[in-house]
Each structure stands twice: as structure tokens, then as C-alpha cells.
Amino acid sequence: GLLLAACGMDTSKYTDYDKDVVARSKEVQKGPANAPRPSDTSFTQALRCMDFMFITYGVRDVSVLVEDISDPTKKVNAGSKDMFISAVSQMTRRSRAIQLMAFSATDFTLKEMLEKRAQKLEETPQYAIRGSVSAYDESVIKKQGDVGGLLGPLMASRARQGSGSVLGVDLNVINTSTLNLVPGVTSRNSVLLVREGEGADGELMFSKFGLNFNFTLVKSEGNAQAMRTLAELAAIELFGKLAKVPYWTCLGTDDKDPAVQAEITDWWESLAADPESLVAFFQTQMRARGIYKGATNGRVDEALIQSLEVYQQALGMKSTSSLEFEFFRRYLSADHADVQKKAQAIQKALPPVADANAAQAGGAAAPAGA
Numbered sequence: 001g002l003l004l005a006a007c008g009m010d011t012s013k014y015t016d017y018d019k020d021v022v023a024r025s026k027e028v029q030k031g032p033a034n035a036p037r038p039s040d041t042s043f044t045q046a047l048r049c050m051d052f053m054f055i056t057y058g059v060r061d062v063s064v065l066v067e068d069i070s071d072p073t074k075k076v077n078a079g080s081k082d083m084f085i086s087a088v089s090q091m092t093r094r095s096r097a098i099q100l101m102a103f104s105a106t107d108f109t110l111k112e113m114l115e116k117r118a119q120k121l122e123e124t125p126q127y128a129i130r131g132s133v134s135a136y137d138e139s140v141i142k143k144q145g146d147v148g149g150l151l152g153p154l155m156a157s158r159a160r161q162g163s164g165s166v167l168g169v170d171l172n173v174i175n176t177s178t179l180n181l182v183p184g185v186t187s188r189n190s191v192l193l194v195r196e197g198e199g200a201d202g203e204l205m206f207s208k209f210g211l212n213f214n215f216t217l218v219k220s221e222g223n224a225q226a227m228r229t230l231a232e233l234a235a236i237e238l239f240g241k242l243a244k245v246p247y248w249t250c251l252g253t254d255d256k257d258p259a260v261q262a263e264i265t266d267w268w269e270s271l272a273a274d275p276e277s278l279v280a281f282f283q284t285q286m287r288a289r290g291i292y293k294g295a296t297n298g299r300v301d302e303a304l305i306q307s308l309e310v311y312q313q314a315l316g317m318k319s320t321s322s323l324e325f326e327f328f329r330r331y332l333s334a335d336h337a338d339v340q341k342k343a344q345a346i347q348k349a350l351p352p353v354a355d356a357n358a359a360q361a362g363g364a365a366a367p368a369g370a
Contacts, residue, residue: 043232047091049250050236054095056336058288059243063099065125065176069169069231073136076167078224080133080231084171087235098239101125124176129238131171133227135190138165165193167223169230173242184266185241187234193226208233208251244271244281246332255333264332268325278323282308285331289340291347302353307343310350314343 054060066088069080085102092098168190173182189208240247244267248260255261271278276298283304286292292307308327309319315330 043087043229043236044090046236046250047087047232048093050091050240050247051093051095051097053240053245053247053250054092054097054243056288057243057245058284059095059097059245061099062097062127062239062243063101063125064173065101065128067128067130069131069133069171071133073133075136075138076133076223076227078227080169080227083228083231084129084235087232088239090232091235091239097243099125126176127182127242128174128176129171130174131169131187131234133167134170134188135166135168167191167193167226167230169227169234171234171238173238182242183270185238187237189230189233189237191226191230193223255329264329265325268328271328272325279304282323286311289336289343291343306350306353307347310347311339311343313346314339 066081066084069084071077071080081102085100088098088100092100169187171187173185174180175182236247236250240250241263246255248254248257248263253260255264271281279300280296280298283292283294283296283298286304286307287294287296289307289311291310292304294301294303305321308323309321311331312319312327315327315334317327317330320327
């Protein structure tokens with residue numbers, strides 16, 4: 001700079017350039033204007049609710065393998081499986097109810113997985129989750145409008161356009177011991193992604209159990225946020241159905257909803273068709289209530305009969321040694337924090353009953369709904 005000045009040249013443009021570079025560097029060092037924020041959806045609290053529900057209903061040690069969630073549509077461009085894994089992590093922070101194993105087609109084949117089963121049983125998951133982005137229909141709804149006005153010599157105009165696309169995700173659960181689908185344990189949901197203008201801003205709308213869910217989307221992340229919402233809902237549904245816990249309460253509804261009533265009836269019919277599974281379900285539940293100390297083996301004993309009668313009484317029902325639908329329905333809708341205390345008080349006043357399964361009670365309880 002001094003040499004150029006000595007030659008009579010104007011150096012201000014060079015010094016200004018240096019100042020601009022320094023100023024720009026300081027601006028870059030400040031980072032983005034908006035701080036990072038968590039990708040929360042309206043199901044964030046529902047996932048938290050499920051965590052406590054797993055504790056309440058004694059759900060634990062459910063080992064599940066989740067495969068890649070493929071996208072045959074090639075339109076979503078989001079880490080669907082990772083979003084699902086994150087949702088499961090959020091809903092098991094305290095309960096540790098689900099032992100999730102991530103699986104990729106590049107890891108090992110199904111045949112190799114079955115061979116590993118023969119080598120080391122504890123590494124084999126009880127269930128596997130399989131599914132995909134089943135639909136992405138673009139611009140199923142489209143609307144465009146123009147408005148113009150004349151103000152003196154000036155003319156102004158504005159154009160608005162909007163469109164709606166449907167994103168659908170289907171996920172199912174497979175029993176790894178039989179390679180059969182677990183009946184009724186499925187999540188099939190779709191959302192309407194409404195866009196306005198040229199970006200992907202707008203709303204995400206869908207219904208579940210008669211409730212309407214709406215989400216405001218940020219520009220350019222509509223598809224990803226829609227996929228995250230579906231992944232979180234799928235996690236709630238799949239594990240709620242698998243464990244047979246009233247997951248619908250975490251979604252803001254109750255057993256008065258016709259869809260919920262149909263779900264409860266389906267659960268009862270599937271359990272009643274296999275008496276051993278029905279007995280095992282209530283053995284697990286009565287152990288979670290602290291009024292049964294026997295094993296979860298699907299066999300009825302006097303201790304289980306007493307615990308069932310005690311809990312029916314605590315629910316305000318007539319005590320009976322038989323398992324009936326009304327008791328099952330009332331049990332799923334009960335406030336167990338209150339009813340459990342009543343049941344424990346009632347049982348303390350009764351003479352102890354010899355437990356034929358006490359010697360086996362040290363074993364881990366089977367997961368609810370198994």
C-alpha cells in the first residue's frame with residue numbers, strides 16, 4: 001500500500017476491499033442467525049406418555065429389529081428409519097421397554113440372521129418391523145388465483161397458488177420365530193401436505209381416532225417433517241398394539257371412540273382364542289400391580305385367581321374368578337395409580353394364598369401381548 005501511494009496511485013479501493021473482507025469474515029464467524037432447534041412434532045408429548053405407560057403396564061424386554069424403511073416413490077428424501085429409531089428412543093427413556101436392533105439389507109441376510117439364532121438365542125429379536133413409504137401422490141389438490149389492481153398510473157398484481165400432496169407410510173410387525181405377520185399390529189397412515197407459494201411451507205393435516213392433527217411446516221422441510229410425524233405416530237401405534245396397552249390415551253382420546261372400542265374388542269378376541277396367552281397377559285399385569293408374585297407361564301393358580309378378584313373389587317366390579325371382556329375393557333381404561341392402591345389394601349386384609357408358581361417367579365416376565 002505504501003509503495004502504491006508513493007507512486008501517486010489511489011489506494012482507497014484496496015484498503016476498502018481489505019475492510020470488506022474482514023467484516024465479512026466476522027459475519028461468517030457469528031454463524032447462522034437462527035440457533036439450532038429440536039425437530040419437535042405434536043407427538044413429542046405422546047412419546048413421553050408412552051414411556052410412562054410401558055412402566056405402568058409392566059412392559060419390558062421386548063426385542064425388536066427394525067429394517068430399512070424403503071421409499072419406492074423416491075420423493076421423500078428423508079432418513080425414515082433413523083426418524084423411527086429416534087422416536088423409539090424417546091418413548092423408552094425411563095421404561096427401557098424396547099430393545100431395538102437396527103437392520104440394514106447390507107448388514108446380513110435373513111438366512112444369516114436365522115443361523116445366528118441357532119448359535120446365540122439372546123441376540124435374536126422377538127419381532128421385526130418392516131414397511132415402506134407406500135404412497136406419495138403429488139398435487140392431488142391444486143388451486144391458483146390472481147389478483148390485480150389499478151392505482152393511478154401504477155398497476156399491481158399478485159398471484160397465489162396452492163397444492164396438496166398425500167404421503168403414506170405402511171409398517172408391520174413380523175414374528176421372527178414363525179416369520180408370520182403379527183395380526184392387527186400395523187400402522188397405516190397418510191397425511192395431506194398443503195403447500196402455498198413456491199416453497200414447501202404450509203400445513204400437514206390428518207385424522208386419527210376422529211381427532212384432527214394439524215402442523216405448521218417450515219419452508220423447504222415439508223416432506224421431512226411430514227415423515228418424522230408419521231414415524232412417531234407409527235412407533236406409538238405399533239408398540240401400543242404389540243404390548244396391548246391403551247396407547248390411544250396418549251393421542252388424546254378414550255375408549256368411547258368407536259375405533260378404540262373396535263380395537264379393544266379385537267384384542268380381547270385374539271387373547272380369548274388362546275387361553276394361555278390370555279392368562280399370561282393378566283399374570284404380567286397383576287405382577288405389575290404388585291398383587292401377584294407368580295411366574296408368567298400361562299397357567300392359572302390360586303394366587304392369580306385371588307389377585308384378579310381383588311382387582312375387580314378395586315375397580316368397583318363384582319368379583320369373579322373368570323376372565324371376561326368387561327373386566328378387560330375396564331382394566332385398560334382404569335387409573336391404575338388410584339386402583340392399584342385400593343387393590344393392595346384389599347389384598348393385605350385377605351389371608352395369604354399358596355402360590356404354586358412361586359418357585360418359577362424369578363424368571364423374567366414375558367412381554368405384554370406376547
